[in-house]
Amino acid sequence: SQQGEEDPQALSIQEGENATMNCSYKTSINNLQWYRQNSGRGLVHLILIRSNEREKHSGRLRVTLDTSKKSSSLLITASRAADTASYFCATDSNRDDKIIFGKGTRLHILP
Amino acid sequence: DAGVIQSPRHEVTEMGQEVTLRCKPISGHNSLFWYRQTMMRGLELLIYFNNNVPIDDSGMPEDRFSAKMPNASFSTLKIQPSEPRDSAVYFCASSHGGVSYEQYFGPGTRLTVT
Numbered sequence: 001s002q003q004g005e006e007d008p009q010a011l012s013i014q015e016g017e018n019a020t021m022n023c024s025y026k027t028s029i030n031n032l033q034w035y036r037q038n039s040g041r042g043l044v045h046l047i048l049i050r051s052n053e054r055e056k057h058s059g060r061l062r063v064t065l066d067t068s069k070k071s072s073s074l075l076i077t078a079s080r081a082a083d084t085a086s087y088f089c090a091t092d093s094n095r096d097d098k099i100i101f102g103k104g105t106r107l108h109i110l111p
Numbered sequence: 112d113a114g115v116i117q118s119p120r121h122e123v124t125e126m127g128q129e130v131t132l133r134c135k136p137i138s139g140h141n142s143l144f145w146y147r148q149t150m151m152r153g154l155e156l157l158i159y160f161n162n163n164v165p166i167d168d169s170g171m172p173e174d175r176f177s178a179k180m181p182n183a184s185f186s187t188l189k190i191q192p193s194e195p196r197d198s199a200v201y202f203c204a205s206s207h208g209g210v211s212y213e214q215y216f217g218p219g220t221r222l223t224v225t
Contacts, residue, residue, distance in 0.1 A: 031211050033214075045215070097209065099144075101146075103153040104153065
């Protein structure tokens with residue numbers, strides 16, 4: 001089964017609102033990454049948070065990591081139409097040299 | 112930098128034919144990844160190379176799939192013979208050092224096997 005599972009599967013919000021997506025995973029990790037994928041394109045890296053970090057910011061993005069709950073959240077503040085995309089979390093385990101992507105959250109920003 | 116380059120962008124082939132997908136990673140990156148993306152299974156890591164050496168090929172579905180990296184600037188993913196269930200988007204990505212680093216993805220190759 002997938003290491004990372006995003007929640008919700010799909011999310012529609014009004015432009016200007018904040019969007020929150022969650023990722024849960026099963027095993028201990030080294031790092032957790034978030035990626036964005038626009039329709040028909042390759043994934044674009046957004047942010048990487050290490051297992052010893054709890055929160056990280058990048059522009060309008062805020063990522064939190066709770067290793068005790070094995071979960072992470074991605075918050076996009078003041079959403080824009082250009083934020084419409086699918087968002088994936090990816091984890092690499094500290095037990096083996098693998099990276100596993102979740103199935104993603106489809107975010108749609110309404111004008 | 113041109114980013115990760117993949118070719119072809121689209122491939123339509125008949126069942127049983129051989130398919131070869133190509134990737135040129137970003138210059139200076141020493142890790143290269145091949146992924147397959149479908150609606151049903153999401154994004155799956157097929158194989159990844161570090162310094163041109165395959166590190167993990169546990170995601171390669173079966174013997175019909177093979178991947179090579181003859182040098183630091185080129186890799187191929189071959190499917191022989193192809194089957195309709197191989198239809199997917201195949202992505203190549205590269206990074207500075209393994210799974211714990213930011214990956215740069217190519218635009219993908221959309222493969223359709225009829």
